Amino acid sequence: MVQKAEKIWFDGELVNWDDAQVHVLTHTLHYGAGVFEGIRAYATVDGKSAVFRLREHVVRLFDSAKILGLTIPFTVEEIHDAILETLKVNGLKEGYIRPLVFIGDGAMGVHPGSNPIRVCIATWPWGAYLGEEALEKGIRVKTSSFNRHHVNVMMTKSKACGNYVNSILAKVEAVKDGYDEALMLDTSGFVSEATGENIFIVKDNIIKTTPLTSVLPGITRASLMKVARDLGYEVVEQLFTRDELYIADEAFFCGTAAEVTPICEVDNRVIGEGKRGPVGTLLQKEYFNAVKGGNDKYKGWLDYYEI
Numbered sequence: 001m002v003q004k005a006e007k008i009w010f011d012g013e014l015v016n017w018d019d020a021q022v023h024v025l026t027h028t029l030h031y032g033a034g035v036f037e038g039i040r041a042y043a044t045v046d047g048k049s050a051v052f053r054l055r056e057h058v059v060r061l062f063d064s065a066k067i068l069g070l071t072i073p074f075t076v077e078e079i080h081d082a083i084l085e086t087l088k089v090n091g092l093k094e095g096y097i098r099p100l101v102f103i104g105d106g107a108m109g110v111h112p113g114s115n116p117i118r119v120c121i122a123t124w125p126w127g128a129y130l131g132e133e134a135l136e137k138g139i140r141v142k143t144s145s146f147n148r149h150h151v152n153v154m155m156t157k158s159k160a161c162g163n164y165v166n167s168i169l170a171k172v173e174a175v176k177d178g179y180d181e182a183l184m185l186d187t188s189g190f191v192s193e194a195t196g197e198n199i200f201i202v203k204d205n206i207i208k209t210t211p212l213t214s215v216l217p218g219i220t221r222a223s224l225m226k227v228a229r230d231l232g233y234e235v236v237e238q239l240f241t242r243d244e245l246y247i248a249d250e251a252f253f254c255g256t257a258a259e260v261t262p263i264c265e266v267d268n269r270v271i272g273e274g275k276r277g278p279v280g281t282l283l284q285k286e287y288f289n290a291v292k293g294g295n296d297k298y299k300g301w302l303d304y305y306e307i
């Protein structure tokens with residue numbers, strides 16, 4: 001259950017958490033054409049708090065909306081500032097931030113007509129997405145019976161609400177079968193991503209990730225590619241197959257919620273030593289150092305605020 005905060009920013013106003021309600025004929029509730037973001041704020045080493053790559057996330061929210069043809073009735077700056085305001089009014093030194101843009105109620109039917117475009121921003125404390133142990137011990141993964149979207153069926157560069165029915169089907173199937181997460185292949189059979197994360201594999205110290213074909217352009221993915229290259233690693237964006245993953249030395253998922261989560265097993269095949277490997281350990285350490293303001297090189301990725 002989400003731990004409630006006091007206020008939610010809703011269409012430009014801060015309202016009480018329980019008052020942030022919509023009508024059951026809200027268009028996006030029925031047809032899924034809405035977009036959202038997942039962003040994290042962290043307590044930093046110098047006592048302040050900071051949101052990680054806030055601007056990139058807000059820009060992606062606007063890009064997602066543009067792809068779906070939704071016009072957000074606020075500017076990037078207004079949403080950027082509203083996110084910081086919502087964190088502060090809720091006294092959250094660290095936590096998860098969920099902006100959502102959706103089509104309100106009015107006309108029904110597939111065409112959204114002139115229904116209003118609404119925006120809300122919720123914030124709440126959210127620990128390790130896949131469990132505290134997962135960050136260290138890694139997780140067990142199953143290749144899903146569901147493919148990731150064909151790139152001309154759902155718009156995969158848009159973090160669109162409706163895209164996540166695909167994620168839900170895969171995640172529920174994997175968990176019911178006793179696994180922690182689902183790995184999804186694209187419609188050509190190459191590895192795509194997980195239900196809420198991008199994926200990296202490591203082989204002979206070369207780090208590989210899926211190109212931006214069927215996947216969400218993850219901000220954690222981009223950050224880890226930069227950090228890995230700064231550490232001197234070769235990082236390639238290249239399609240790879242599930243059996244290349246099976247014989248990798250290491251593999252890990254990444255995302256705002258999942259942070260950097262090692263994969264210890266896929267389809268009952270142990271990956272590498274079956275635990276967090278040296279490269280994953282280093283990147284996870286550097287990632288957490290960066291988000292908490294411990295590395296001057298990446299302080300430009302932080303929007304600081306104080307409670």
Ligand SMILES: Cc1[nH+]cc(COP(=O)(O)O)c(CN[C@@H](CCC(=O)O)C(=O)O)c1O
Nearest residue numbers: 038195196197198216218219220255256257
């Ligand atoms: C499909 C998908 N792929 C990759 C990522 C990683 O993107 P980024 O966060 O920019 O590095 C996410 C984020 N998933 C968000 C939603 C999780 C949820 O369960 O809700 C998140 O990590 O916040 C995805 O949903």
